[in-house]
Amino acid sequence: MSALVGVKRVIDYAQRIRVRADKKGVETANVKMSMNPFDEIAVEEALRLKEKGHVKEVVAFTMGPTQSSQILLTALAMGADRGIHVVTDFEIESIHVAKALKKVVELEKPGVVILGKQAIDGDANQTGQYLAGLLNCSIATNASVVEKDGDSYKVTREIDGGLQTLKISSPAVITADLRLNEPRFATLPNIMKAKKKPVDKKTPEELGLTLKAHVETLKVEEPPTRQAGKKLESVDELVENLKKLGMI
Amino acid sequence: MFLKNGVKSLSSVSSTFKLNGKGVNRSYFEPSFQRNPKFSKINSKDVNHFKEILGKSGVLTLEEDPDGVASYNTDWMKKYKGNGTLVLRPKTTEQVSQILKYANERKLAVVPQGGNTGLVGGSVPVFDEIVISTQLMNQIEDLDDVSGIVTCQSGVVLANLESYLHSKGFTVPLDLGAKGSCQIGGNVATNAGGVRLLRYGSLHGSVLGVEAVLADGTIVDCATKLRKDNTGYDIKQLFIGSEGTLGIITKVVILTPPRPESVNVAFFALDSFEDVKKLFVRTKKELGEILSAFEFVDRGSIDIVVKHSKTGARDPFEDKHPFYVLIETSGSNKQHDEEKLNHFLEQLLSEEDGLVKDGTVAQQTQQIQSLWALRESVPEALQREGAVYKYDISIPLSNFYQIVELMRERIGSKGTVIGYGHIGDSNLHLNITTPSFDQSAYDLIEPFVYEFTSKHRGSISAEHGIGVMKPKVLHYSKSEPAVDVMRRIKESLDPNGILNPYKVLPGK
Numbered sequence: 001m002s003a004l005v006g007v008k009r010v011i012d013y014a015q016r017i018r019v020r021a022d023k024k025g026v027e028t029a030n031v032k033m034s035m036n037p038f039d040e041i042a043v044e045e046a047l048r049l050k051e052k053g054h055v056k057e058v059v060a061f062t063m064g065p066t067q068s069s070q071i072l073l074t075a076l077a078m079g080a081d082r083g084i085h086v087v088t089d090f091e092i093e094s095i096h097v098a099k100a101l102k103k104v105v106e107l108e109k110p111g112v113v114i115l116g117k118q119a120i121d122g123d124a125n126q127t128g129q130y131l132a133g134l135l136n137c138s139i140a141t142n143a144s145v146v147e148k149d150g151d152s153y154k155v156t157r158e159i160d161g162g163l164q165t166l167k168i169s170s171p172a173v174i175t176a177d178l179r180l181n182e183p184r185f186a187t188l189p190n191i192m193k194a195k196k197k198p199v200d201k202k203t204p205e206e207l208g209l210t211l212k213a214h215v216e217t218l219k220v221e222e223p224p225t226r227q228a229g230k231k232l233e234s235v236d237e238l239v240e241n242l243k244k245l246g247m248i
Numbered sequence: 249m250f251l252k253n254g255v256k257s258l259s260s261v262s263s264t265f266k267l268n269g270k271g272v273n274r275s276y277f278e279p280s281f282q283r284n285p286k287f288s289k290i291n292s293k294d295v296n297h298f299k300e301i302l303g304k305s306g307v308l309t310l311e312e313d314p315d316g317v318a319s320y321n322t323d324w325m326k327k328y329k330g331n332g333t334l335v336l337r338p339k340t341t342e343q344v345s346q347i348l349k350y351a352n353e354r355k356l357a358v359v360p361q362g363g364n365t366g367l368v369g370g371s372v373p374v375f376d377e378i379v380i381s382t383q384l385m386n387q388i389e390d391l392d393d394v395s396g397i398v399t400c401q402s403g404v405v406l407a408n409l410e411s412y413l414h415s416k417g418f419t420v421p422l423d424l425g426a427k428g429s430c431q432i433g434g435n436v437a438t439n440a441g442g443v444r445l446l447r448y449g450s451l452h453g454s455v456l457g458v459e460a461v462l463a464d465g466t467i468v469d470c471a472t473k474l475r476k477d478n479t480g481y482d483i484k485q486l487f488i489g490s491e492g493t494l495g496i497i498t499k500v501v502i503l504t505p506p507r508p509e510s511v512n513v514a515f516f517a518l519d520s521f522e523d524v525k526k527l528f529v530r531t532k533k534e535l536g537e538i539l540s541a542f543e544f545v546d547r548g549s550i551d552i553v554v555k556h557s558k559t560g561a562r563d564p565f566e567d568k569h570p571f572y573v574l575i576e577t578s579g580s581n582k583q584h585d586e587e588k589l590n591h592f593l594e595q596l597l598s599e600e601d602g603l604v605k606d607g608t609v610a611q612q613t614q615q616i617q618s619l620w621a622l623r624e625s626v627p628e629a630l631q632r633e634g635a636v637y638k639y640d641i642s643i644p645l646s647n648f649y650q651i652v653e654l655m656r657e658r659i660g661s662k663g664t665v666i667g668y669g670h671i672g673d674s675n676l677h678l679n680i681t682t683p684s685f686d687q688s689a690y691d692l693i694e695p696f697v698y699e700f701t702s703k704h705r706g707s708i709s710a711e712h713g714i715g716v717m718k719p720k721v722l723h724y725s726k727s728e729p730a731v732d733v734m735r736r737i738k739e740s741l742d743p744n745g746i747l748n749p750y751k752v753l754p755g756k
Contacts, residue, residue, distance in 0.1 A: 014613035016415075034612035074611045185515070185564050185608035185615060188597055233305075 001111035003046040003055040005080065006101060007039040007062050009071040010121045019222050026121075026220065035071045038116025040078075042176040044183040045146055046114050047079045054148040055111060057081040063100050065089050069199065076194035077186035083199040084108075090204070090211045094122070098130035103207040105135060110171065112153065117142050117175040128175035138168035142177040276329045277716070283375040284749060287357040290334055290378065294354060298336055301346045306384070308335040320379045323372045324365050324426075325631065325638070328716065330373025332359070339384045341459060341467055341498040347380060348496065348746075349465025357746050360492035362434025363405065365426040367627075367638060368715025370491050371434070374750045380496060382433050388412055389499075396504040397456060397473045402433020402497045418504040421448035425624040433497045439489030441711030443623075446672040447540040447578065448505060451488055457501030458484035460494075463742040471499045486737065491713050492748040494741050508540070508578035510585045513616045514593070516607040517569035521649040523603045524571050528645075528671065530603075531575055534592045538585050541576035542672035546652065549626045549668045552681075556629040561621055565606040573671075574623050626668050626679075633664070635685040639678040639697050640669075642707035648676055651700050655680060655693065662689045675710040698724045719754040 011017065011026070012034040018027040035043075046058040060075035062068045063086040072083040086100050105113060118125035125141075132139035140155035147154040149167060156165045158177050186194075204211055232238050242248045299307045310317045310333035321330040338344045351358050357377040364371045373379060385403035392398075396418045400409060406427040410420045422435060424442035434440075436458065439451050448454060457471035470484045487495055518524050524544060531542060545553075547570045553561050564572075579585040589609070596604045610616040630636045643651065652667035655678065659665050663682035669675050678697065682689045701708050702724040709718055709725070722731060734753055738745070 012613050014617075032613065034614075037614065077611065182560060182562065185619075186611055187565070188593055188604070188607040188609065191609055192594060192597055 001055055002057045002059050002108060003049055004059050004061055004101075004105065004108060004110040004113045005039070005042050005046045005075065006097070006113070006115040006127065007043065007060055007071050007075050008036040008116070008119045009033050009062065009064050009068045010036045010119055013037060013120055019220050023219050023221065024217055033067070033070070035074050036116050036119045036121075038118060038120075038176050038178070040074075040116075040183040041178070041180050042114040042116050043075050043078050043080060044181045045143075045174075045176055046112075047184070048181065049112070049146075049148065050079075052148070059084060059108060059110065061101065061104060062086070063088065063092060063097050072199055073194050074186070076197045076199075077191045078184060079186075079190055080197075082197055085199055085201045086204060086207065087201055088204050088211065091213065092211065093213070093215055094124045094126035095130055095214065096204075096209070096211050097127050098134055099209055100204065100207055101127070101131050102134045103209065105131075105171070112170060113173045115173065115175045117177050125175075128173050132173040135171070135173070137171050137173060139173040139175075140166050140168050141175040143174050144177050144179045146174060146180065277327055277369060279374055279716070279750065281750070281755070284357075284745075286355060286744075287377075287746070287749070288355045289376065290356060294350075294356065295334065297350060298334070298347065301343055301350075302336060302338055306337045306339070306343075308337070309333060320361060320364070320381060321372050323369055324429075325367065325636065327636075328369035328372050328374075330359075331376050332373040332379055333376060335379040335381060337381045337384045341385075341461065344380070344461045344496055344498050345465045345467050347465075348461055348463060351378065352464045352744055352746055355744050355746065357749050359748050360437070360496045362403065362431035362437070363426065363429040365430045366434070366438065366715060367640070367712045368709070368717040370438070370713055370715030370717075370748070370751050374716055377749065382431060382496075382498075385433075385498065386431075391416055391418070392473065393417070395473075395475075396506065397501060398504055399457075399471065399473065399499065399501045400432060402431060402436070402500055404432050406430050406432055406435060413504055414507055417507050419507045421454045421502070421505055422451065425627060432500050432502075436488055436500050437490060437492050437497050438713045439711070441670065441673065441675065443541045443543060443576075443670065445670065446542055452485060454503050455484065455488055455500060456503050457499075458487050458497055459499035460484075460487045460497045462495045463744065463747050467498075468495065471501050473501050475503065489713070491715065491752050493738060493752050494747065496747070506580070508580065510577075510579050510582035511540075511616065512577045512585060512589050513610040513619050514575045514589065514607060515564055515610075515619045515622070516573045516575070516604045517565050517567075518571045518573065518603060519569055519605055521571060524573060524671065525645055525648075527573060527603050530596075531592070534595070535575070535577055535588060538577040538579040538588060539575070540578035541574065543574045543623050543669065544671040545572050545574070545623050545626065545668040546570060546649075546666055547572075548664060548666035550622060552629045552633055552664075552666065553622055553625050556632040557625065559621065561618065561625065564608060564619070564622065567606065569605055572622070574619060576620075623668065626666075626677075630666075630679055630681060633681045634683045635681060637680040637682075637690060637693055638712075639680075639693075640675070640710050640712040641678065641697070641701045642673075642675050642710040643701060643704055644706065645671070645674055647700075647704050648674065651676070651678060651697065654700070655697070658692045658696065659689055662686055662692075670711075673710070695721070701725070714752045716751050719750075719752060722752075722754055 012032040020027050049055045058080040060080040060083045062072050115128045142158045143155045144158045145156035152167050152169050153172050154167050308316050320335045321332050359373050359377045359379050361371045361379050361381045382403035385401035388400040390399040422442050423444045459469045459471040461467050656665040665680050669677040698708050698721045707725050708721050
């Protein structure tokens with residue numbers, strides 16, 4: 001029984017984001033790209049399940065252009081056993097990823113699918129939910145604790161009111177939240193071995209998918225620049241300024 | 249008290265510490281000398297005069313802001329605390345000149361202060377000296393984007409200078425753990441070293457110009473933007489590393505290198521110091537021009553960081569090892585650097601019973617920061633551990649870790665001894681902690697550490713400077729004639745001795 005983990009190539013979280021000149025997106029040329037941080041946590045959780053003997057192998061999945069293979073390499077360097085890369089230059093949305101994942105699940109039949117709760121570029125927080133809907137299987141999102149309980153999973157979720165613990169049956173989709181774990185450093189031997197691990201490349205057509213855009217980006221803008229504040233010497237001056245601005 | 253011929257009695261070397269009452273593990277340095285009576289005491293006329301020069305917001309007095317003034321009087325380690333009652337915060341070189349002219353005439357002692365992150369008590373008053381803070385002199389004035397030469401006021405925070413330069417495609421040729429608070433003027437005044445000295449050299453090389461104000465208010469403008477300028481004595485070199493005793497630095501001109509496009513960090517575990525040295529030789533040879541940092545931390549350092557970390561720092565590997573090395577590469581071509589690094593790593597890993605027992609390479613920026621944190625958070629973690637006795641020495645690599653082992657034997661169960669630092673520059677940060685200040689432990693450390701250093705022709709202060717902590721032990725690394733030349737320069741540039749008195753130079 002395997003664990004399938006989804007990883008996405010996104011702009012490194014520490015990079016400064018610049019809007020493209022055509023205002024249709026953000027600048028990605030010559031910008032450092034990394035694995036989505038929540039996906040890193042997902043990979044770590046899958047590896048821990050393997051170490052505890054609950055799954056036999058960890059399969060890393062990504063969907064994106066050729067460069068996305070770098071991100072698969074990172075997952076393999078952390079300890080994943082093999083990778084699946086659905087190669088496409090299409091501007092994919094969560095629903096496309098979910099449909100591709102569904103096809104892979106039908107082929108691989110994993111016991112559990114672990115995804116990051118959302119990607120730091122789109123912040124959609126939808127892929128896991130779409131996938132569970134398409135598969136008609138159980139799902140627990142925003143997981144902060146995952147435990148195997150016989151054939152089921154006991155998952156603690158971080159929700160608005162606090163913590164909720166669910167018992168869900170396998171096969172299940174789990175999406176990882178920040179406090180689920182601290183991802184390991186990839187050790188040198190694994191980094192070296194990563195290049196030799198098998199990666200299966202597929203096109204969307206081979207999976208029987210036709211990709212169609214559901215969303216059109218009209219415009220991307222930077223948030224308004226912060227105006228410099230003004231330091232005032234006394235309360236009287238403050239009142240005077242507030243009056244001038246018509247605020248009191 | 250201060251003996252000339254290198255013959256010293258223990259009492260002249262040790263300092264006494266007084267428990268400050270607030271928590272047993274903190275004690276403040278008590279000077280073994282008196283306040284020099286030649287300095288005047290501040291009166292209300294002086295305060296009003298400064299208020300006229302700087303405006304109300306440029307002057308902090310003890311009556312009006314006791315907590316504020318107290319913070320300027322205490323150093324980062326909470327080891328040195330002065331009793332100053334006045335803090336001045338000029339915004340321009342002209343204001344600094346006016347302040348000093350007046351102070352010199354009145355014979356009022358002053359302490360120039362930047363980010364107050366110094367580690368030898370050089371940035372705070374010993375008695376009632378006036379603090380002159382450069383924190384409001386924070387303008388970056390000019391960047392020539394062809395040459396990379398940047399001009400800025402001395403109060404620019406290092407991290408801010410780095411952000412600015414980074415956005416323009418350059419980088420500061422200097423980096424240290426205190427970057428969020430330290431100011432470039434202070435860095436220059438202390439000739440700060442840091443983690444990139446290995447790659448970019450010292451500030452004596454990368455600083456092209458300095459504008460400073462002398463004790464009598466004279467503005468000495470050597471803030472030229474020239475790479476080559478052999479016109480007489482190179483005065484700016486005097487100010488670099490003078491720790492505020494020859495003039496107050498008001499402006500700095502630095503040659504900045506292009507920002508590296510590709511940065512990689514690798515972290516290794518090794519089982520012996522001999523292996524660390526061998527790794528250093530191989531790294532220099534195989535990574536060559538892309539090597540930008542080679543730092544080490546010992547097991548004890550990692551233990552302390554992990555114990556006190558507020559950011560979840562943890563052991564990088566499953567097994568514990570006695571030594572760890574952090575290697576950073578910086579270059580202009582990602583592919584080239586990665587190939588070089590991977591080749592180097594493959595070699596290391598393919599060896600039977602190799603030098604490196606475990607290792608990792610950062611896969612993303614977050615990991616680069618986590619790995620650096622394992623090295624850079626040691627000083628902060630030490631502060632939380634207890635009383636800290638901090639030593640910064642240059643020592644030949646052949647005896648480098650020996651002093652750590654010797655001190656561990658001497659200290660025994662009284663405390664913990666750790667070593668870490670810029671091994672690439674032969675600079676060891678030896679740190680000892682005890683739960684609270686322990687005179688018997690202290691007596692086992694000094695003068696032993698200094699004597700060991702002197703015996704191996706090392707430096708008793710590789711990069712931290714002398715401050716108020718080390719004037720008495722300066723003779724371990726500098727001959728009397730050399731110190732005498734320093735005194736003559738000091739006397740001619742600051743005859744009243746108002747600039748940072750009691751610091752750097754030992755009394756005659």
